[in-house]
Amino acid sequence: MQPLEPSAPATAAAAAREGARRPPWKLLWPVGGLYGVQFVVPLAFLVVMSFWIPVAGGSPHAGFTLDNYRDVLGDGFTLGIFRRTLTMGVATSLLCLALGFPVAYGIVRAPRRLRTPLLLLVLMPFLVSAVIRSFGWMVLLADNGVATRLLRSLGLVDRGLMYTMTGLLIAMTHVFLPIMILVLYGVLERVDLRLEEAAANLGASRLQTFLFVVFPLALPGVLAGTLLVLTLSMSSFVTPAMIAGPRLRVVATEIYDQAVNLINWPLAAAMAIVLMALILALSALFTRVLMRAAPGARR
Amino acid sequence: MRAATLGRAAALLGAVCAVGLAGCGSSDDGGASTAAGDGGGSASKTRELVVTSYGGDFERAQKRALFDRFERETGVRVKLVTMYSADALAKLTAARGSSGIDVVQFSGGQEVQAADDGLLARIDPADLTNVDDVHEKALHDGYAPAFAFDTTGIIHRSDVEPAPTGWASLSDPQYEGRVAIPDINTTFAVQTLLKLASMNGGGPDDVAPGFDALGKVVANSHSVFRDAPTMVQLLSNDEADMAIYDSGYAFLMHQQGIPVDFTIPEEGSFLTKLTMNVVEGSENEEMARKLIDMALDPEVQQSFADDAGYGPTNVTARVTGPAARFVASPEQLDQLESLDEAFVARNRPAWTAEWNRVIAK
Numbered sequence: 001m002q003p004l005e006p007s008a009p010a011t012a013a014a015a016a017r018e019g020a021r022r023p024p025w026k027l028l029w030p031v032g033g034l035y036g037v038q039f040v041v042p043l044a045f046l047v048v049m050s051f052w053i054p055v056a057g058g059s060p061h062a063g064f065t066l067d068n069y070r071d072v073l074g075d076g077f078t079l080g081i082f083r084r085t086l087t088m089g090v091a092t093s094l095l096c097l098a099l100g101f102p103v104a105y106g107i108v109r110a111p112r113r114l115r116t117p118l119l120l121l122v123l124m125p126f127l128v129s130a131v132i133r134s135f136g137w138m139v140l141l142a143d144n145g146v147a148t149r150l151l152r153s154l155g156l157v158d159r160g161l162m163y164t165m166t167g168l169l170i171a172m173t174h175v176f177l178p179i180m181i182l183v184l185y186g187v188l189e190r191v192d193l194r195l196e197e198a199a200a201n202l203g204a205s206r207l208q209t210f211l212f213v214v215f216p217l218a219l220p221g222v223l224a225g226t227l228l229v230l231t232l233s234m235s236s237f238v239t240p241a242m243i244a245g246p247r248l249r250v251v252a253t254e255i256y257d258q259a260v261n262l263i264n265w266p267l268a269a270a271m272a273i274v275l276m277a278l279i280l281a282l283s284a285l286f287t288r289v290l291m292r293a294a295p296g297a298r299r
Numbered sequence: 300m301r302a303a304t305l306g307r308a309a310a311l312l313g314a315v316c317a318v319g320l321a322g323c324g325s326s327d328d329g330g331a332s333t334a335a336g337d338g339g340g341s342a343s344k345t346r347e348l349v350v351t352s353y354g355g356d357f358e359r360a361q362k363r364a365l366f367d368r369f370e371r372e373t374g375v376r377v378k379l380v381t382m383y384s385a386d387a388l389a390k391l392t393a394a395r396g397s398s399g400i401d402v403v404q405f406s407g408g409q410e411v412q413a414a415d416d417g418l419l420a421r422i423d424p425a426d427l428t429n430v431d432d433v434h435e436k437a438l439h440d441g442y443a444p445a446f447a448f449d450t451t452g453i454i455h456r457s458d459v460e461p462a463p464t465g466w467a468s469l470s471d472p473q474y475e476g477r478v479a480i481p482d483i484n485t486t487f488a489v490q491t492l493l494k495l496a497s498m499n500g501g502g503p504d505d506v507a508p509g510f511d512a513l514g515k516v517v518a519n520s521h522s523v524f525r526d527a528p529t530m531v532q533l534l535s536n537d538e539a540d541m542a543i544y545d546s547g548y549a550f551l552m553h554q555q556g557i558p559v560d561f562t563i564p565e566e567g568s569f570l571t572k573l574t575m576n577v578v579e580g581s582e583n584e585e586m587a588r589k590l591i592d593m594a595l596d597p598e599v600q601q602s603f604a605d606d607a608g609y610g611p612t613n614v615t616a617r618v619t620g621p622a623a624r625f626v627a628s629p630e631q632l633d634q635l636e637s638l639d640e641a642f643v644a645r646n647r648p649a650w651t652a653e654w655n656r657v658i659a660k
Contacts, residue, residue, distance in 0.1 A: 057644030058416055059392045077656055143538045160538070163522050246482040246523045247660045260389045261484045262648050 050269035060265050068270035078254075078271075082278070085250045088168065089234035093226045095173040096180040100225070103177075104184035105214070108191075122181050130175055134242040137171040138162065141243065163245040171243045172233055179232070180225045187221025188214075220290060227286045231279050251275050345375050345583040348590060350402040350575075351387045352379040356551050360607035365590075365599050372593075375586050383526075384409050385484060391418045396580035401587045403578050406449065407486035410574045411640035414442050420577040420584055427588070429595035429613060436637060437572060437612035445572035446594040447603065448610035450627040450635060451490050452568055454549045455541035456534060457558040463541050465564035466494055470515040478520045479533050479542035483654040485525075487543050489643055490569045491516075492650065498566060503642065506650065510657050517658050534559060545571065550608025550625040561625050570627070570635035573609060 053063040072078050107118045125133060140147040143160035147170070151157045161167030191214060199209045215222075237252035244250065251271060259268035350366075352358045358379060366377040380400065382390065388409045391398050395418070405413070413419050421441050424430045430444065437445040453463050463471070469478050481487045495516070496502055496509025517523070521539045524530045527548055533539040535557045549561035575594055577587040593599055600616035603609070610626040611618065618626050627635065 054648075056646070056648045057412055057641065077652075077659070138532075142532075142536060144536065241525075246525055246655075247517075247658050249655065249659070257484065257651070261385050262651060263389055263392055264648060 046269045046272060049265050050273050052266040052269075054264045054266045059263055065266075068266045069274070071267060072270050072274050081249050081251055081254055082274070084165075084248070085234050085252075085275075086278070088165070088172065088240075088250060089230045091169055092172040092176060092233040093180075093229040095169065096177050096229050097222065097226055099173065100177055100180035100184055101218075101222075104181045104188050107181075107185055108188045109193075119182075119185070122178050125175070125178055130236075130238045131242075133175055134171060134239045137167070137174070137239075138242055141167045141170070162243065163247060165244075165248065168240060168244045168248065171239050172236065175236075175239055176229045176233055180229050183225035183228060184218065184221050187218050187224075191217045223286055223290045227283060230282065234279060235275065345586040347376045347378050348401045348583055348586050349378050349380060349399060350590070351382040351400060351404050353383065353404070353406070354381045356554075357547070357607055360603055364603035364606060365594055368599065369590055369593055373586065373589065377590075388413055388418075391578065392416065398578065398580075400578050401581040401583045402590060403576050405574050405576065406571065408571065408638060408640035408643065410439060410442065410572075410576050412644040413576065414439070415641065415644075418579055419443075420579045420581065420587075422577065422588060422591070427592045427595065429592055429597075432597070432613045432615050433595060434612050434614050434632070436570060436632065439572075439574070443574060443576050443591045444595065445574045445612050446591070446600070447573040447607075448612055448627060448632065449571040449573055450546040450563060450568060450610065450625075450631070451487055451543065451571065452546060452549070452561055452563045453541050454530075454534065454544050454552065454559050454561055456537070457560050459540045462560065463562060465562075465566045466491070466498060467566070468541070469543070470512070470519050472519065474540055475519050476521050477540035478516070479530055479539040480516060480520050480523050481530070481543055482523050482525045482658075483651050486571055486638070486643075487545065488654070489647070489650070490571075490638065491543055492654070493638070494564075494566065494569075503639070506653075510653055513654070513657050523658055531557070546610070546625040546627065547608045550622050553621070553625070554608075563627070563631065568635055570632065570637050572612075572637075 049060070050068055051064045051066070052068075053061045053065050054068070055061060103122070107115060107122070110118060137147075139145055141161040142148065143162070145160065148157065148160050151161070157166075161170065195213055195217070196209050199213045200206075204212070235252055236250075237256065240248075240250045241253050241256070244253075252275075255268045255271050255275075258264045258271065352361065358381075362379075366379075369375070370377055384405045384407045387400075387403050387405065391400070391403060391413060403413070403419075410419065419442055422443050427444075433444045434448075437448065439445070453465075453468070455463050459474075463469075463474065468474060469480070480491065483489070483492075492506060492509045492513060493503055494509075495512040496506045499508035499512050501508035521533065524533065524542070527544065530542045530544055531548070531552060534542060534552065535555075546561055549559055552559045575591050577584055577591065581587055594603075595613055597611075597613050597616045600611035600613045601618065604611045604616065604618045604626060605620040605622050608622045608625045610632070614629070
């Protein structure tokens with residue numbers, strides 16, 4: 001028996017499909033080249049620098065030492081700073097999720113003519129830099145600031161919220177909320193209204209519809225938005241520097257102090273690399289969960 | 300198949316090149332090029348001098364007293380780049396020789412570390428016409444002398460009763476929660492630490508008693524501030540009664556209408572030098588030297604002192620206006636300590652680490 005040979009036209013069609021799936025490398029070279037120069041090279045320099053030898057009262061010497069990583073990973077105080085940064089990041093992203101989901105859902109279900117103005121309202125804080133927004137919070141959270149007086153009248157606080165974790169979380173949530181809302185809006189927009197109507201038709205309450213239809217469908221967006229806010233807040237510098245102050249340090253402010261005030265670039269680089277590794281690990285974890293949780297994923 | 304392997308090989312080669320490039324460790328990251336860059340360095344060809352500045356009222360006072368006059372008399376434009384002392388030192392260290400800056404200003408003793416690191420150009424005193432009248436405490440052997448003196452002390456609101464008298468007032472329970480302390484990134488915090496050490500049985504070589512005393516001060520404090528504007532806000536908003544800072548800011552706040560007074564602690568205090576230095580590698584060295592010389596001119600010194608509240612270093616200059624109340628008199632100058640900046644720079648990393656642990660909540 002002769003083996004079945006695919007006909008010539010069929011082979012050509014298969015080859016065309018194969019070609020269509022190959023990435024257009026030539027188109028990627030300009031951006032890739034720029035990316036390489038502006039991101040990859042400095043990052044590589046950072047890795048090299050993290051092994052250099054710091055000099056007290058002078059500039060670092062080229063060399064190789066693991067002391068910087070030992071100082072970061074083996075020092076309880078520094079690890080405490082990392083722990084605080086992680087806590088702050090997780091708290092900020094959860095708060096943004098809790099506050100942002102209703103807003104995003106509200107915008108999606110709003111009358112069509114209101115959507116654009118509402119989105120613009122959400123985007124407006126981006127027109128103002130994080131420095132200005134943080135400065136605004138410095139005024140509001142001061143001992144006799146508006147926010148403090150309001151909370152004091154409710155009996156929730158007695159002193160100002162500046163230089164406290166609570167104050168920091170309030171400011172951080174405000175700064176990153178628009179990002180969460182935009183990501184969630186993007187996902188919720190694609191949730192078919194008819195699915196919700198079908199659920200209602202089958203007797204589900206609004207809460208049940210939300211828990212069993214809307215939220216699971218929005219899960220990829222939830223995870224993407226949470227990861228984005230987590231990453232941004234963990235590496236945030238301006239808001240913690242202005243609101244948390246020198247007594248409540250986070251990794252970004254610590255890196256700045258080491259790099260600029262003490263010219264200890266090796267230690268600053270080591271901290272930056274460890275922070276990056278931590279965030280990459282969290283991203284990998286999130287992506288795994290995302291793969292399993294997306295509706296339609298194979299079990 | 301082959302294309303994919305080739306792609307992967309190219310990516311790997313690229314990564315190796317990136318590391319190799321970085322590893323060659325050229326610390327020269329080439330900042331902005333010098334504005335008047337035509338390699339001759341001769342004064343007549345200089346069009347523009349790049350000078351770092353602190354911004355705000357300090358810059359305004361410097362422009363009125365010095366830069367405007369310099370531009371008029373030499374025709375060289377002064378281009379100001381806003382940069383605080385620590386950032387300026389970090390930039391010079393990173394850019395080494397190609398920072399694009401001609402004259403760098405320091406207010407926290409960084410000129411000693413910068414000079415030791417080869418970042419500043421040497422100056423022969425004979426090249427400065429005003430050097431003979433400069434106070435001996437302002438001199439920096441081989442380099443530019445300081446152009447102003449800064450006194451460290453307690454800036455306190457005028458409505459505080461009783462007024463604080465010295466370092467001991469910082470941990471006085473009657474001021475609980477109303478004291479603001481500068482963070483270790485400032486020279487004033489280092490001075491506070493050393494003074495607390497010597498007041499409690501220690502000294503520069505034994506700062507442990509200083510950290511113990513610091514713990515008590517922090518427990519008594521409102522907050523620790525990183526920069527002067529935050530301190531100004533705390534005092535003007537009546538969130539704090541007193542802060543450790545300098546005479547210049549006390550004068551500035553007074554001029555702005557904030558009801559403050561300045562007290563030099565009775566246990567003794569410190570002198571900080573405000574310096575202008577020529578950056579090593581600058582192509583406009585001669586013009587830069589002329590600028591520094593002019594900063595030491597008695598008229599310029601007097602005008603700047605009256606405007607900014609920092610003491611003159613030229614002994615023939617006299618402060619006559621409202622600033623006289625804040626600026627240290629020659630007698631007071633003699634009693635003020637100066638820090639050994641090289642010693643401080645060597646110990647700063649260790650002190651910073653301990654300071655952060657002590658102030659951490």
